[in-house]
Amino acid sequence: MNQEPLSSIGAVAGESRLWRGEQAVAEALVAAWKGSRVGQVAIASAMRVREVAPARRIRFGALVVAWAGAWHLAGLVVLPRYATSGLPRAWFVAVVLVALLVALAANGLVRAWEASALRRMLSRFNFSLFTSHF
Numbered sequence: 001m002n003q004e005p006l007s008s009i010g011a012v013a014g015e016s017r018l019w020r021g022e023q024a025v026a027e028a029l030v031a032a033w034k035g036s037r038v039g040q041v042a043i044a045s046a047m048r049v050r051e052v053a054p055a056r057r058i059r060f061g062a063l064v065v066a067w068a069g070a071w072h073l074a075g076l077v078v079l080p081r082y083a084t085s086g087l088p089r090a091w092f093v094a095v096v097l098v099a100l101l102v103a104l105a106a107n108g109l110v111r112a113w114e115a116s117a118l119r120r121m122l123s124r125f126n127f128s129l130f131t132s133h134f
Contacts, residue, residue, distance in 0.1 A: 054113075059106040066099035 013019055033039040049057065073092050076084050102109065113119055 055106040055110045058109055059103045062099045062103035062106065066096050066103065069093075069096035069099060 034043070052060075069092050073089065073096070076089060076092070
């Protein structure tokens with residue numbers, strides 16, 4: 001397949017007013033976010049979180065989910081049926097158990113992620129959400 005028509009379409013699209021306007025709005029939003037107090041706190045917090053080992057971050061997240069699920073189950077005992085979720089209690093028990101298993105297996109999950117084909121594929125696309133943290 002000839003790639004020249006596709007590259008010329010990309011060049012024309014990149015020069016369009018719509019694309020330039022979108023880029024300007026995106027740059028303004030990024031500048032506003034970085035300059036805002038909330039943005040600075042969020043960025044500083046994210047940098048501190050990145051310093052923590054991946055297994056520890058996974059374990060913390062899993063324990064937060066397990067804790068929330070356990071309190072939800074406790075609330076189901078106290079609250080009337082009409083004021084709670086229609087999901088069966090077994091669903092929340094399963095969520096708590098899976099979260100506890102993830103917390104226990106955090107080190108193994110990190111090792112498996114480092115060796116996974118999905119991680120390698122995402123790193124080829126520079127998908128930094130996953131590759132920069134693990």
